[in-house]
Structure formats: C-alpha cells, structure tokens
Amino acid sequence: MSADIADLVASLAAAAGPDEQIEAYASRGSSTEVRVWRGQVEHFVSAASEGVGVRVVSGGRTGFAYAGTLEADAVAEVLAEARENVAYGTADPDAGVAEPDGVEPVDIELWSDELDRFATADKIELALELERMVLAMDPRIRVDDANYIDGGGEMAVATSTGIVRHRRGNSCHVSVSTLADDGDETQTGFGYSIGDHPGEFDLEWAAREAVERATRLLGAEKPPSERTTVIFDPFVTAQLLSIIGSTLNGEAVVRGRSLFADRVGDIIASELVTLIDDPTDVRAYTATDVDGEGLATRRNVLVDAGRLDHFVQSTYSARRAGVVSTGNGVRGGYSSTPGTGCLALQLVPGARSRDDLIADVDHGVLVQSLSGVHSGVNTVSGDVSVGATGMTIRNGALATPVREFTVASTIQRLLTDVVEVGGDIEWLPSRAAGVSLVVRDVSVSGTS
Amino acid sequence: MIDGDVLERVLSTATRRGAAFAEVFAEDRRSTGFSFDEGRVDQVTSGRDRGAGVRVVVGDTTGYAHTADLSEASLVAAAEAAAEAAGMGDGAARVIALDGDGPRRHPVGEVRIDPRSIPKDARVDLLRAADDAARAYNPQVVQVSAGVADSRRRILVANTDGLHATDEVTRVLFRVNVVADADGGKQTGYQSMGRTTGWEAFDEYDVAAMGSDAARQAVVKLRARPAPTGAMPVVIARGTGGVLFHEACGHGLEADHIAKDASVYAGRMGELVASELVTLVDNGSMAGEWGALGIDDEGHPTQHNVLIQDGILVDYMWDHLRARDAGRAPSGNGRRESYDCLPMVRMTNTYVLAGPHDPDEIVAATDHGVYIAELGGGSVNTATGDFVFGMREAYLIENGQITEPLREGNLIGNGPQVLADIDMLADDFAMGSPGTCGKDGQGVPVGDGQPTLRVSSMTVGGTAA
Numbered sequence: 001m002s003a004d005i006a007d008l009v010a011s012l013a014a015a016a017g018p019d020e021q022i023e024a025y026a027s028r029g030s031s032t033e034v035r036v037w038r039g040q041v042e043h044f045v046s047a048a049s050e051g052v053g054v055r056v057v058s059g060g061r062t063g064f065a066y067a068g069t070l071e072a073d074a075v076a077e078v079l080a081e082a083r084e085n086v087a088y089g090t091a092d093p094d095a096g097v098a099e100p101d102g103v104e105p106v107d108i109e110l111w112s113d114e115l116d117r118f119a120t121a122d123k124i125e126l127a128l129e130l131e132r133m134v135l136a137m138d139p140r141i142r143v144d145d146a147n148y149i150d151g152g153g154e155m156a157v158a159t160s161t162g163i164v165r166h167r168r169g170n171s172c173h174v175s176v177s178t179l180a181d182d183g184d185e186t187q188t189g190f191g192y193s194i195g196d197h198p199g200e201f202d203l204e205w206a207a208r209e210a211v212e213r214a215t216r217l218l219g220a221e222k223p224p225s226e227r228t229t230v231i232f233d234p235f236v237t238a239q240l241l242s243i244i245g246s247t248l249n250g251e252a253v254v255r256g257r258s259l260f261a262d263r264v265g266d267i268i269a270s271e272l273v274t275l276i277d278d279p280t281d282v283r284a285y286t287a288t289d290v291d292g293e294g295l296a297t298r299r300n301v302l303v304d305a306g307r308l309d310h311f312v313q314s315t316y317s318a319r320r321a322g323v324v325s326t327g328n329g330v331r332g333g334y335s336s337t338p339g340t341g342c343l344a345l346q347l348v349p350g351a352r353s354r355d356d357l358i359a360d361v362d363h364g365v366l367v368q369s370l371s372g373v374h375s376g377v378n379t380v381s382g383d384v385s386v387g388a389t390g391m392t393i394r395n396g397a398l399a400t401p402v403r404e405f406t407v408a409s410t411i412q413r414l415l416t417d418v419v420e421v422g423g424d425i426e427w428l429p430s431r432a433a434g435v436s437l438v439v440r441d442v443s444v445s446g447t448s
Numbered sequence: 449m450i451d452g453d454v455l456e457r458v459l460s461t462a463t464r465r466g467a468a469f470a471e472v473f474a475e476d477r478r479s480t481g482f483s484f485d486e487g488r489v490d491q492v493t494s495g496r497d498r499g500a501g502v503r504v505v506v507g508d509t510t511g512y513a514h515t516a517d518l519s520e521a522s523l524v525a526a527a528e529a530a531a532e533a534a535g536m537g538d539g540a541a542r543v544i545a546l547d548g549d550g551p552r553r554h555p556v557g558e559v560r561i562d563p564r565s566i567p568k569d570a571r572v573d574l575l576r577a578a579d580d581a582a583r584a585y586n587p588q589v590v591q592v593s594a595g596v597a598d599s600r601r602r603i604l605v606a607n608t609d610g611l612h613a614t615d616e617v618t619r620v621l622f623r624v625n626v627v628a629d630a631d632g633g634k635q636t637g638y639q640s641m642g643r644t645t646g647w648e649a650f651d652e653y654d655v656a657a658m659g660s661d662a663a664r665q666a667v668v669k670l671r672a673r674p675a676p677t678g679a680m681p682v683v684i685a686r687g688t689g690g691v692l693f694h695e696a697c698g699h700g701l702e703a704d705h706i707a708k709d710a711s712v713y714a715g716r717m718g719e720l721v722a723s724e725l726v727t728l729v730d731n732g733s734m735a736g737e738w739g740a741l742g743i744d745d746e747g748h749p750t751q752h753n754v755l756i757q758d759g760i761l762v763d764y765m766w767d768h769l770r771a772r773d774a775g776r777a778p779s780g781n782g783r784r785e786s787y788d789c790l791p792m793v794r795m796t797n798t799y800v801l802a803g804p805h806d807p808d809e810i811v812a813a814t815d816h817g818v819y820i821a822e823l824g825g826g827s828v829n830t831a832t833g834d835f836v837f838g839m840r841e842a843y844l845i846e847n848g849q850i851t852e853p854l855r856e857g858n859l860i861g862n863g864p865q866v867l868a869d870i871d872m873l874a875d876d877f878a879m880g881s882p883g884t885c886g887k888d889g890q891g892v893p894v895g896d897g898q899p900t901l902r903v904s905s906m907t908v909g910g911t912a913a
Contacts, residue, residue, distance in 0.1 A: 037708070043510040044533035047788055050516065062490075068497040069516045081494045088568045090488030120533075144710050144831070179710060179831050186712075188831045222907070225678040255486060256591045257627055259634060335495055375825035375838030376858035376909065380627055380636045385675070385857030385909040387827075387836035404834050406860050406909025408677070443911040445677035445860075 006166040008070065009158035012054060012079060016160035020058035020086075022079075023097040023160075023293070026070065027051060027334050029153020032120075036127040036146050044124070051334035054082040057096050061089030066335045094319040097159040098293035101324065105289035105296040106280045110169030114197040115150060118172075123148045126198060130176050133207040134191075140218070141211055144177040144188070148198075157294035165294040171285060173429045174201055180214035187220065187403075189213030194285055194429050213368060217389055220401035222446035229364035229419065230407055230442040231357055231393070234426040234434025236367050237347070240414065241432040245277065245342035246379050247411055248302050250317035250326075252340075259382045259412065260308060268308045269415035274348040275303040277312055277328070284344035286431050292338040293329035300326050302342075303415075314340040345432040350421040354436045357422050359396040365444055366391045366398060367407060382410040405446035409439075417441050449474045449614075450500070452551075454520050455606040456544045458502065462527040463608060464541035467504045467534060469772075470527070471607040473745060474500035474518060475787040479599040480563070484575035486591065492568070499787040502526040505769065506535035514788045544608050551604060551614035554742040554749040557735030559618045559646035563598035566647050571596050574650065578624045578659035585663035588670060590634075591627035592659070596620075598647075605747030613747040619738070619893065620649050621882060624659050628666035637666030638840065642882025642893065644740040665822070665841050672853040675842065675910025681817035682859060682906045683810055683845060687878030688822045690896020692903075693728055694798055694885065695826040695835040696863040697721070701755050701763075702781070702793040703770035705830045712833035712864055713761060721761045722867035725803045728756040730765055732780050732796030738882035739797040739895035746782035746791050753779045756867075767793045785890035792887060799897035803873025807900035810872045812848040818859075818908055819843045819850050825883070833863035836909075858909045866903055874900035 005026040012024035028050040035042045052075055053066035063085030067074040089095075131146040152170025157163065175192040191210030193201040232240060252258040260268060269275075279288045279297040291297050293315055301309055312328035313321065317340045329338040358366065371387035385408035392399040409417070422436030455472055462470035476498040483490045500523060501514035511534030513526040575594045582592045598620045606612045623640040639658040643649035684692060697713065705711040713721060722728070732741050732750025743749050746768045755763050766774070767782030770793060783794035811819060824838030836858045844852045879897035 040507075041509045043512060043790060045512040045790060046529050046533050047512075047514060049788060062492075064491060064493045066493070066495045068495075068499065071517075074496070077496075085492035085494060088482070088489055088492045088572060090490075092488060092490075142709075144708055186710075186831045188829055255593075256629070257634070335497075337491060337493070371827050371829065371834070372825075372836030372838060372858040372860075375827070376836065376856070378636060378856050380634050381669075381856065382633070383856045385838075385911075387834065387858055387860045387909070389834075403832070404860055404862055404907065406677075406836070406858055406907065408675075408857055408909050408911045410911075443677055443909075445907055445909045446679075447907075448678045 005154060006156040006164060009156045010164050013158040013160045015079065020056055021097045021160050023055040023157065025053045025157045025331065025334055027153060027155040028070065029151060031151035032123060034123050034127045034148040036131055037143065039128065041124055042145065052078055053334040054078050055097065055337055056082040056086050058086050060091035060093050060095050061086045062095050063089060064337050094316060096315065097161055098163055098295050098315040098325065098329065099161045100163055101295060103296040103298065108280060108282050108287065108289050110167065110287060112170055112197040114199065115170050115172055116152060118198055126174060130174055130203050130207060133203055134176055134178060134210055137207060137211045138215055140180045140182060140215060142179040142181065144179055146176040148174050159294060163294040165290045167290050172198060174203065174206060176206060176210045178210040178214045180218055182218045185218060187214050187217035192429060194427060216391065217401045217403060220389065220403040222404050223365065223392060223402040223444055224447055225445045227441050227443055229361050229438065229440045231361065231364065231366045232437045232439065233366065233368050234424060234436055235428065236370050237437040238428050238430055238432040238434035239370055239373055241345045241347065243377050243379060244411060244415065245345050245432065248311050249340050250311035250313035250321055253311055254317050254320040257380050259380065263308050264310060266308055267306045269303050269306040270418040271306040272418050272421050273303055273306055273415060274301065275345065276301050276348065277342045277345050279343035281344060283427050284433065285427060285429050286344045288343065291327045291329040292331035295325055295327045295329065297327040297343060312340060312342055314338055342431065347421055347435050349423050349425045349435050351423045354422055354424050357420055357436055357438055358393055358398060361393045362395060364393040365402065366393055382412050384409050384411055384414065405444055408443040408445065414439055449476055449602065449604045450518055452546050452612065454523065456546055458523045458527045459544040459606060459608050460541045461524050462502055462504045462531050465506065465531045465535055467506050467531060469505040469608055471503045471605065472500060472523065473787055474604040475601065477599060477601040479597065481595060481597040482571045482575060483595045484579060485593040487579060489572055497786060500526065501787045502530040503790065504530040504534040509534050510790065512790050542608065545610060546606055546612040547610040548612060551612045553614055556733050556740050556742040556750065557645060561647035563618065563620060563647050574622065574655050578655045581656035581659035582624060582626050582663040585660045586667045588628045588630055588667050589626055589663045590629040592624065594624040596622050603745065607747065611747045613743050615742040617644060617741055618646055619644050620647060622655055622658065624662045626662040626666040628670055630670040632670060635666045635669035637662035637664065640881050642738040643736055644738060645736050668853045672855045674912040675854040675857045676908050676912045677910050679905045679907045681814050682903045683814055683817060683819045684823065684901055685821050686807065686874065686876045686900045687880045687897060689820065689898050689901065690799055690880045691823050691826045691837050691883065693800055693898065694795060694896055695828040695837055696866050697728065698795050698798050699828050700830045700833065700863055701765055703764045703766045704793045706764050707770055707773065711830045716761050719761055720759050721864055722756050722759045723870040724759040725870055725873040726756055726759050726867060727754065727801045729754050729801065730795055730798045734797045737797045737879060737895040738893050739795065741796065744780045744782045745784045746778065748778045748780045748782065750780035750796060765793050765795065767791055783892050785892055789890050792890065794887065794892050795885060795894050797895035799879065802875045802877040802899045805872045805874045807874040807876050810874055810900055810902050811845060811850060813872065814845045814848060814902065817845045818854065819845050828863065834860065835863055836860045859906050860909060861906045866906060869904045870901055871904045872902040876900055
C-alpha cells in the first residue's frame, strides 16, 4: 500500500489558513465484475480506482476540485485549484465544512475478510452456477447475462475543524437477467442475491425469482384503464421509497423544492407508514458508520406512524434550517461535493405474507417491475406516472399477466392511500429495502 | 499521451496468453463546472481524470483492467491483469506493429473558441443572465438554478490490428431549472443546450431566452390538469421527440442485443419494421451535435449509418467485437463512459428524416389526443420492445386545436407497434436538446432529432378518468 489516505486527507485539512476551511476526501478501492453467458465468461473486469476531492470555504465562498489519482503532484494541484475556484463563488453565510458534533460512529463491521479472500475462479464459478440453475428450472428460459460483482475499499475524510474519519468496507452480489420465450413472444425477468460474503448468497432463490418473473408474464396483455388497488412487490416498493426519500430531504426544503416543506408534525401518510433511514443497520446494502462529511451516521425516523417527524440534513442544509446534521451528507465519490440524502431506507414491515395480502384483494394489480422512474416522477410537483408489468388480481388470487401499462398517482396520495405494509422485508442491492405494499385508488392506464 | 513504441510493447504483453485481440485505450479528461442556485454561484468545480484500460479478447472472453497511471510499468501490469482475466491459455507473445508514423486523427467539427480561454467571470455572467430572465418572467417563479460546464476529452486507441488513432473532443453544456409556485403546488421547467464545439456555442444560443422559456414552462404547468388515461393519438413537436426513436428502436438495433437474440428487431433485416414514412439514421460524424465524436472509443471513425430506410430495416449498429463476429466493418458505435469501462454498442446522434406533412395540418387532423411540446427521458426493454418516455410539457388536443396544459407523466408503447403507427410526419426537422444515454451503468452523451409527427395510438399514463 502506498500513502495512507487518512494521513493524506489530514495533511490537506491541516493546510488550511486562518481565513479558510478545508475538507479533504480520498478513496481507494477495487472491484470485480464477472459476466457469463452460455457457460463461458463473457467478460471479466478487474478495476482499481482512487482519487481525491478538496473543498475549500473562505468568506462563505466555496471552491472544489478533484483528481482521479493520489499522486502527490496531482493532489497539490487539486488543493490549488480548489482555492482558485473559491474566488468565483458567491458568499453564503451557511457554507462550511462539518464540525465535530460529539456523536461517535456506531461499531459495525462493514468489511468481510472472507469476501476479500474469495478466489477469482470461485467468482466465475458462482456466476456459472447461477446460470446453470436458471436454465435447469424451465425449458422456456434463456439467460441474457449472469453476473458476480464485488467491490471494496477505503475512504477517508478530514476537515480543518478537527474531523478525521477513515472507514473500509466491501460488498458483493450476484444477479441474473432472463428471457422466457413462447413462440414469437419473449418476456424478461431478473433475480439477485446479496450477502456480506458469497457464502451468504441464496442462488436458488435468485434463480427462481429470475425464472418466475419472466415466465409468469408470458401471454401478458394490456389491462383495462381503471382506478384500482395495487400491490407493489418488494423490489418495486424499494424504488418508490427512494423517490419518497428524495422529497424528505432538508436541502430540497431550504431550497424551496420540497412538496413537504412546512409539513413537519403533520400527518402525511397512512398511520401504517413508519419510514426510517438507518445506515447503522448492517442488513442494509448501503450500511455505513460515517457519512460523506465525516459525521457519524444515525437512525432517523422520518415518518412515524404517518406523521412527518423530520427531514434528513447535511451540515449545510441543517445550518440553513437552524437544526443539526442528521449524518446524511452523501457523496458520489471523490469527484463531487457532499449533498444531502437518505442513505439506507426501510419501511417498518407489517405482519402478513404477500399471499395473505393478495387474498384480501378482490380486484387489483400486482406490480412486479417499473420503468421510466427517472422520466415519470417529478419530486417537486409530486406527480408519479411509470410504466409497469405484473399480474391482475381477481377474487383474492393472481389471475392473468399484464404489461404495457402505466400506474399513476402523486407521491402525496401514494403515502396516504397505503392500505397495508407486508411482512416480507427484502434486503436489496440498493439504498432502500423492499417490502410488499398495498395502495388503493391508483390509476392504471392500459387499453382505452 | 503514450508513445507508439510503448503501446506496441504493452499490446505484445497483452497477447502473451494467445489473445486474438488486444487494445489499449487511454483518456485524459479535464472539466470545469459552475453551478448557480438561489441567485448566487453555488459551486465552482474543476476536475481531471486520466488513465488507460487494456482489453484482451481470448475466444469469446474479454478481460479488462485499467490504471490511472500511464507509466509503461503500470500499463504492462494492466495488460498482464487483462490477459489473465481473459483466459488461462498459454501462447507466445506476438510482436505488434502499429500502422503509420503516429496516431491517425479524424476530427469532427472545429473548436473556434477554446473554453479554457474564457474567464471564469464570463461564465458567472451567463448564469446570472439566465437567472435574471427566469425571475423576470413571472413573479410565480420562486427558484432558479443553472449550470454551465465544459470538458475536453482526449483519447488514444491502439490495438493488435495495428490501429493507432487519437481524438480530442470539446463539449459545452448549459442548463437552467425553474420552480414556480402557486396555491395548487409547485411545478418545474427545464431547458438545456449542449454542443460538441467550443465557446462559440453561446453565440448561437441565448441563455436568457433559455431562462425565460424554462420559466414559461413551469408557470404554464401551474394550471395543468391531470393527463388523460388510455390509448389515444399523440403528436410530438419537432426536435423534442428523438427520444421516442432512441427507445422505440434505437437500443433494439444495437448489435450486442441482436447477438443475444434479446431484441424484437433480431432476425428482421430487410423487413418492414416501421411506417414507410420513417427513415432513421445514426450519425456520430454530425459536427457540433451533442453525440458527435471523431472516432469512437475503439478508434474507428464515426460515420453516417442508415438503420431504417422508408420503413425497412437495413442495418444495425456495431462495435468492434460484434462486427468481427459478423464479418463486417464496424460502424463507429463502440463507446464507453471512461477509461475504466468496457466499450459497448452505443448510439451517437440518432434522428428521423423529414416527411411530407405540414406540422399545423397534423394537429388540425387530430380530433382528440395529446400534443407533446417537450419530452423527458425514457427507457426500453429491448427484448419485449415495451418502452416509456416522459412528457415534460404537454397539452390536450381537442377538435384539432391545442388546448389545456397537462401534468407530467409517462407514455408507454411497444416499439415495432408504435413505429408502424406513425401516420403523419412533417417537413420541419430539428435536432433536440442534449441527452445522456444510460446502458449497463455507463452514461454517454447522445443527440437526437425528428420532425413533428403523429403516432395514431399510444397509452398515456395520466390519472384523469
């Protein structure tokens, strides 16, 4: 190992002059992506990356620069550029780096030695095994790709206000995309499994999901347009939670872009909805003990039995709102400054299985996939309209497959129209956990 | 970036396990971005990314490794890692000789005003002009954010076929986002401009007009009513609906999906796959456009590729490996987001040529439907052909007239069906605004364009009864 990145960021932060604040962030990591197809490795990508980003705040003005390397010359240039960029910012009295807040990071282990030691040949074999399992389950199935993906590394952040944090972590998952054919018709599905290390994967479950998601859609048609009860499956609910989470963002609130501004303390959702952002829960794929600004992460109950309790905050949004950071400074890596956002969302699950939820619905639709989430959701106005596939529900049972339709509502109404939260929480390779969710009075648009 | 003799030695190392093909891709990218929010310069960012990736192909297996360090030792290490990843065979390293005396260039367009020569203050002036114009448009405008960015990307590609090519592409981008607020809630407006040119783009585009147009869009939507549900005719304004073709057939014509029989267009060459009105082109050599590039990220010159001619499927888009497997020349569509990614078949500038109709006639001929003045993004499942795209600004058409504004939402359709259902195509072709196309986690800049057109039936994803 070359330079210690904790030392590197600490020395950058220590370079701050009397009239400036400095935050330095550095990361170094590696990842593996294995894709197999028809029993052979299609590609094997072995990636290593590192970089540094420096934020300088002086007189309320902010400058930032980054470089995708940790070479000493480049690091010095980054600091100089960030300082130069300060001159062009406009003074903002709330700008600044994080301050130590006395909250210690929770003691959670995010590193698996077992994953770190996992051999290359075994990674390939896992992907091949997943492909074989899928193909053996149903003669109508083809595999588009089967993948093993892992990544690991370390990050360090330091500020001239006295924060120095270092963490390391690694993660892995497998995924498979499937095609089911029947005559001229093709439908698609997917499956995945996550674990702290590959020994925790459930390949059988991943394969079965991928097969069933594709084959159950064979013969699908457009449903009639109507307002009806919809059950979102766990994978779909996780996507919806990410959208909802982005509206509970303190920065959007102070910048006048949140539809829930001024609603703290109000009932904004069904009393069945308790929404928590908890990156300290090690079951979450995105669990972390430190946020992008170097503060300890914490468990935040954002919506408590339907009542909006508080927004997630970074240092900047908190200062503007006159509150404290909730440890929700997020960053996409060394090349961007910290923003504000949810880290690991979950809905408090209910008690019943998905089959029990379906059994209670006389007439409705089970939605198993969404499309166009980025183009059909406006988190400022709250409008939601997304493409979907799934199954109709008739008299308490799944009936016929449906595709090429949209489901539409608003974020506000989706929250208040929740009828039940399932007990089937699923941990996904995403920033939100999934659970079945029953919502009434959703607009389904299909035929006429 | 890297000397020819170093490249030859790295490629030779990459073939030591018997590779049929190996390639070095190097990239040096510098970018500057200014963001403006709430009436002030929010952030000024500059960045540099530089590195190289080595790809090794043994049989049907590709190995890839990359490094941020362009020294010969690091490149050789990446070559060894890629060779190991690609396969376990043993072979003698081949001697590689690159063509020519130095890398070939195929510049597309020219950069008249280097963005690096523009003072940072001038960028702030542009942002302020857009902000002022948006706020002056209407007192219901409550928030404005804007951004201006430029990048210069130099690439170098060398491979075991002797190919040795380089390119330098400069891009400038401007965007403005507006929030308007009224008793009924908040609405948003957005305008953007992206050119593969130098700063001279701002001679052509008026940023104040973009600011007021984004404000107009947000304010209009304050009185929007819920969009209808169900299937109906849809008219799409010129220069905004290229994303329709990008999703309805563009992705489905990428040769990697075809090779896996994961596209509704596989096996349909020479067949009628669209209305006879439709001629679809992908053209990376279109100077100035957002998806323009001199060579693709495998070193092949970009070119004008006709994909659908008068409704008949005539070609797919190709990268190096798919073209090799098919025994044909690549089409300049092998692209990657950056040096740490494998190339894939990607679109560049994708557009539909003008048709015979008058745009006003198209609206007048539509009794009841939706008029889309501006589309948002979209996505497609190439295997089923089902695709969606968003409408950022849309209106109801009633009795041949454009009437009430509609709230946002997606439309959904099936690619081959929608292409067949294009029943009117106008003579008013225009290119659209800059886009970023995502595929397998990689984003690349793309352009699109089309004339005003009508689809006789698409499903509109609204909430109105």
